[in-house]
Amino acid sequence: MQRRAAYQTDHTSLMTARLHLLMALFCALGSLPGFAGDLPTTDIEYGNVDGLPLKLDLYLSQTKAQPLIVYVHGGAWRGGSKSHPPILALQQQGFAIASVDYRLSTEAPFPAQVHDIKAAIRFLRAQASVYGYDASRIGIIGTSAGGHLAALVGVTNESKELEGSVGGHLDQSSTVQCTVSLFGASNLQTILSQSTEQGLKMRVPALQLLLGGQPTEKPDLAKLASPVAHLDPKDPPLLLVHGDADPQMPPEQSVELAKGYAALKLSVQHVVIPGGKHGGPEFFDADRIGLMAGFFQAHLHKP
Structure with a gap:
């Protein structure tokens, strides 16, 4: 009987120790970036259009009440x-990140893409x-x-x-x-008048899908889809980063938006990367990440 009692005591202690270990493990997992306990952080459905699910991924950390950055991909x-x-x-x-998918132009023409991104932001606010x-x-x-869509979302608050x-979540x-x-x-x-020959090969078919025609054929829709056409004195601070040797997206596009902001005396920072092409590691190196982090820290600070 004494041995059985000793065994039961040892067994209970072992189970308690294991339980404490599991609890510690779950707490540790909860502090890892991108992990929120038993909550999903990938493929979170923020909307559904005619059976097509719209999803986003969240990258979180242990620190609570972080500012949130919404990332919009290109393509x-x-x-x-x-x-x-x-x-x-x-x-x-020190930022939480939400990476958002949206309906591509092969699935729906403009303005579906902006509707989706704004829907994601409303969802993210509802789930904060x-x-x-x-x-x-x-x-x-x-x-x-995605830079175009982000700018358009920003100037159409x-x-x-x-x-x-x-x-x-209206x-x-x-x-x-x-x-x-x-x-x-x-x-x-x-954009087409500013494009290189290489750029035209990319932009002409891309605009055909996005607008359902070329800008000259769809002038009202092209204007609606242009951030420069929506500028007003209440627009939020803007950071533009563009390479001066971009063969696909004319650098003049960022120049136009920067000038429009400046004309309204809005907060704008336009950074030109000498020799920069269309993307590449130079846009996400330590200097550029530091630039973006500083910008977000300055404008997403607590009141």
Whole structure:
């Protein structure tokens, strides 16, 4: 009986120790970037259009109430995905990141893409208390076509014309507090006249899919899709980064948007990378990540 009692005591102690170990393991997992306990952080459905699910990925950390950065991928509006966002180094700079998929132009023409991104932002605000980031401090960043869409979202804060109703949560705001556009478009009415021969090979078919025709054939839609056409004194701070040797997206596109901001005395920073092409490691090296982190820290600070 004594041996049985001793065995039961030892067995209970062992089980208790194992339970404590498991609890410690789950706590440790909960502190890892991109892990939120038993909550999903990948392929989170933020909306559904005619049976097509719209999804995003979250990259979180142990620190709560972080500002949130929404990343919009490029791909000439007709390709690309939310996977492997190139800005993940910003997670180590004190930001939560949401990488968003949206309907490509092969699935739906403009303005579906903007409707989807704004829907994702409304969803992210509605879920802030669940995941722990600060929904009052949201910035947006995009590359190439994603840079264009990010800029368009930024300059159409509170615009009913481009809000849409995808995903619901219409009681939430899709407003962003600042914008970063990396080698993105800003004026679809001038982009072809500024393009190189290589650029035209990319942009002509891409615009055909996005607008359902060329800008000269769809002037009103091309204007609606152009960030420069929506500027007003309430637009949020903007950072533009573009290579001066970009063969695909004319550097003049960023120049136009920077000039439009400056004319309204809005906060804008236009950084030109000498010899920079269309993307590449120089856009995400330590200097550029530091530049973006500083910009977001300055404009997503707590009031």
